[in-house]
Amino acid sequence: MTEMTMTTRPLPRQPEPDSEPFWAATTRHELRYQQCRRCGRAVFFTRAVCPGCGSGDLELKLSQGAGTIYSLTVVRRDGQPFFRERTPYIYALVDLDEGFRIASEIVTRDVDRVAISDRVQLTWEDHDEVGIPLFESAAERES
Ligand SMILES: [Zn+2]
Incomplete structure (x- = not known):
């Protein structure tokens, strides 16, 4: 979470x-x-x-929520207040194992250790009326 x-x-x-x-x-x-x-x-x-x-x-x-990073960028500057507080953060395209692609964020302790082709797993950020699907590095989850 x-x-x-x-x-x-x-x-x-x-x-x-x-x-x-x-x-x-x-x-x-x-x-x-x-x-x-x-x-x-x-x-x-x-x-x-x-x-x-x-x-x-x-x-x-x-979806089982397991996937692979297809592409990513590290955002280090953001004009929107919520995202500015999160910088640096990773905006990524994730290919889910079921065969579809989603744009999301990779939650990590170190943005410089996340790479294209890394395996990731779904995690959630809860709000009143929706949950936001985010992803974590599978290797980081196990460490
Ligand atoms: Zn069709």
């Missing part, structure tokens, strides 16, 4: 019709994505139709 800071993270404005099932699940610490029943594609974020084949037959599935 991540420590809360003095200012508040910018949060999604509800209702968000297409992503409502995703955000509702975050309050239970469930990372949800969709899988197309027609073409099999993993779809994220949740939406009405498959971006691969256009089918509306999408099944809501539960």
Whole structure:
């Protein structure tokens, strides 16, 4: 669990019709994505139709929260007050093992030890109406 800071993270404005099932699940610490029943594609974020084949037959599935860092950047300056307090922090694209990609933050004690291709695991930051999915280095969790 991540420590809360003095200012508040910018949060999604509800209702968000297409992503409502995703955000509702975050309050239970469930990372949800969709899988197309027609073409099999993993779809994220949740939406009405498959971006691969256009089918509306999408099944809501539960991710196990394990993934690999596809790309990252270390943010050392930020004009937004909440993120300014977090600098330096890592903004990353994470490829989940189920086959979808999410933009998130890698929570770490040392931003300079996190690298592309590192294995990461889901963790949550709780707010009143949503949970924010963040990731931790799998190696750091075990140490
Ligand atoms: Zn499809």
